[in-house]
Amino acid sequence: xxxxxxxxxxxxxxxxxxxxxxxxxxxxxxxxxxxxxxxxxxxxxxxxxxxxxxxxxxxxxxxxxxxxxxxxxxxxxxxxxxxxxxxxxxxxxxxxxxxxxxxxxxxxxxxxxxxxxxx
Amino acid sequence: xxxxxxxxxxxxxxxxxxxxxxxxxxxxxxxxxxxxxxxxxxxxxxxxxxxxxxxxxxxxxxxxxxxxxxxxxxxxxxxxxxxxxxxxxxxxxxxxxxxxxxxxxxxxxxxxxxxxxxxxxxxxxxxxxxxxxxxxxxxxxxxxxxxxxxxxxxxxxxxxxxxxxxxxxxxxxxxxxxxxxxxxxxxxxxxxxxxxxxxxxxxxxxxxxxxxxxxxxxxxxxxxxxxxxxxxxxxxxxxxxxxxxxxxxxxxxxxxxxxxxxxxxxxxxxxxxxxxxxxxxxxxxxxxxxxxxxxxxxxxxxxxxxxxxxxxxxxxxxxxxxxxxxxxxxxxxxxxxxxxxxxxxxxxxxxxxxxxxxxxxxxxxxxxxxxxxxxxxxxxxxxxxxxxxxx
Numbered sequence: 001x002x003x004x005x006x007x008x009x010x011x012x013x014x015x016x017x018x019x020x021x022x023x024x025x026x027x028x029x030x031x032x033x034x035x036x037x038x039x040x041x042x043x044x045x046x047x048x049x050x051x052x053x054x055x056x057x058x059x060x061x062x063x064x065x066x067x068x069x070x071x072x073x074x075x076x077x078x079x080x081x082x083x084x085x086x087x088x089x090x091x092x093x094x095x096x097x098x099x100x101x102x103x104x105x106x107x108x109x110x111x112x113x114x115x116x117x118x119x
Numbered sequence: 120x121x122x123x124x125x126x127x128x129x130x131x132x133x134x135x136x137x138x139x140x141x142x143x144x145x146x147x148x149x150x151x152x153x154x155x156x157x158x159x160x161x162x163x164x165x166x167x168x169x170x171x172x173x174x175x176x177x178x179x180x181x182x183x184x185x186x187x188x189x190x191x192x193x194x195x196x197x198x199x200x201x202x203x204x205x206x207x208x209x210x211x212x213x214x215x216x217x218x219x220x221x222x223x224x225x226x227x228x229x230x231x232x233x234x235x236x237x238x239x240x241x242x243x244x245x246x247x248x249x250x251x252x253x254x255x256x257x258x259x260x261x262x263x264x265x266x267x268x269x270x271x272x273x274x275x276x277x278x279x280x281x282x283x284x285x286x287x288x289x290x291x292x293x294x295x296x297x298x299x300x301x302x303x304x305x306x307x308x309x310x311x312x313x314x315x316x317x318x319x320x321x322x323x324x325x326x327x328x329x330x331x332x333x334x335x336x337x338x339x340x341x342x343x344x345x346x347x348x349x350x351x352x353x354x355x356x357x358x359x360x361x362x363x364x365x366x367x368x369x370x371x372x373x374x375x376x377x378x379x380x381x382x383x384x385x386x387x388x389x390x391x392x393x394x395x396x397x398x399x400x401x402x403x404x405x406x407x408x409x410x411x412x413x414x415x416x417x418x419x420x421x422x423x424x425x426x427x428x429x430x431x432x433x434x435x436x437x438x439x440x441x442x443x444x445x446x447x448x449x450x451x452x453x454x455x456x457x458x459x460x461x462x463x464x465x466x467x468x469x470x471x472x473x474x475x476x477x478x479x480x481x482x483x484x485x486x487x488x489x490x491x492x493x494x495x496x497x498x499x500x501x502x503x504x505x506x507x508x509x510x
Contacts, residue, residue, distance in 0.1 A: 007263065007264060008209075008213050008263060009256050009257065010205070010206045010209055010210075010256060011256055012202060012205070012251045012254045012255070012256050012438070013250065013251045013256075014250060014251065014438070016198070017194070017198060017435075017436050019190075019191040019194045019195045019198070020191055020195065026195060029192075029195045029196070029199060030199050030202075033146075033196065033199045033200070033203065034203075036142070037139050037142045037143065037203065037207075038139075040138060040139070040141075040142040041134075041135045041138040041139050041142065044134070044138040045134060045135065045138070048134065
């Protein structure tokens with residue numbers, strides 16, 4: 001999955017240990033920590049940009065701190081936040097089905113009907 | 120947090136890369152201090168009391184903890200951060216490969232060629248070549264095409280992120296602490312030849328030269344990538360030491376020719392068989408009155424079962440397969456078997472020299488220290504452990 005040049009490896013040889021009940025959970029932990037790392041880097045870049053804007057007198061600290069979105073923008077932001085929550089948490093609490101059970105259902109649906117033609 | 124290393128071979132990434140390195144370092148600090156402490160507390164308060172038999176070994180603690188959520192999260196995060204250490208170091212190094220190659224060549228050209236002796240015919244031993252030690256991609260001997268120093272640069276930059284500022288500003292606190300301890304405790308001992316086994320990039324080798332400037336100091340390692348980089352690194356700091364590509368199990372030095380045989384964090388990378396050979400070799404090359412000294416992790420029999428488990432974690436999950444078998448050894452017997460006399464054995468525990476002023480350090484080493492949970496462990500209250508023998 002590397003995007004770097006072919007002679008350059010970032011990956012460790014060998015199998016990774018699976019600490020959780022499923023390897024997928026281990027993979028999610030890796031994705032989570034990488035996302036956290038990216039979030040931290042982005043946070044710091046925003047802070048850096050804010051500081052530069054203030055230092056270069058493009059904007060004052062007070063203006064940054066006092067800045068407020070207007071009502072329409074706030075409404076839109078709130079809507080966007082709810083959508084973000086819906087996206088992020090969509091799997092939590094959703095009804096689930098084991099893949100064996102799902103396969104059995106699909107297999108059953110594809111079996112020719114014993115009561116004659118389905119068409 | 121990792122501060123930039125104090126030499127010109129240090130590669131600083133861009134703002135995003137640097138922040139990611141700080142994140143990894145900070146996360147390691149959190150895991151090794153806060154989360155490790157929480158796991159220990161939980162073990163003592165919640166897990167141990169439920170066991171039918173109180174664990175007496177690190178393995179038994181490991182077995183009891185393995186199914187707990189805290190262990191799983193701690194281990195998963197430790198493993199992932201270890202990968203992230205190397206990944207976050209590698210990208211800036213890869214981007215700066217051409218510049219760093221030129222710099223290494225330029226710095227190396229200023230030194231004597233004889234100070235770097237490579238042996239292209241040396242077989243890289245399996246303990247280095249068969250696995251990516253510490254999960255570092257490509258291990259110590261990694262070479263990326265013309266960047267035949269990459270393994271060294273990766274180790275130097277990775278260790279800086281890994282150690283979250285706890286190993287000295289040039290990662291030399293172990294060497295400085297050990298050498299200063301010997302210089303202060305044995306003021307009449309004046310070595311003229313010092314050998315550092317498995318020196319990697321010579322970060323601790325330099326420390327011996329700084330403490331004993333009159334001595335001829337040599338670092339050996341099997342990985343030429345580390346030696347090439349280490350040679351330039353030492354020259355850049357104005358430290359005059361030799362680097363030779365050599366296996367510590369077959370030292371190319373005459374009998375009774377060396378005054379100090381030192382190593383740091385090296386023995387635990389070797390099989391017990393090789394450790395025995397290394398110690399016998401040390402005994403052979405030492406002059407009478409010379410000192411063998413290994414900075415290492417403490418033996419398992421000196422620690423509580425939980426602390427033994429805690430250090431053994433790396434054997435199972437950090438590609439350091441000999442970590443535990445080394446620490447399971449009887450350190451006294453190892454030295455006696457190598458030919459050293461019981462009355463000449465030495466053990467020491469020292470605080471971190473580069474984090475104290477001179478007077479404070481002298482005072483601290485006058486107080487005899489025992490093992491505790493922080494001996495050899497990167498966490499608050501860290502102390503270094505060393506053991507060896509006079510010949």
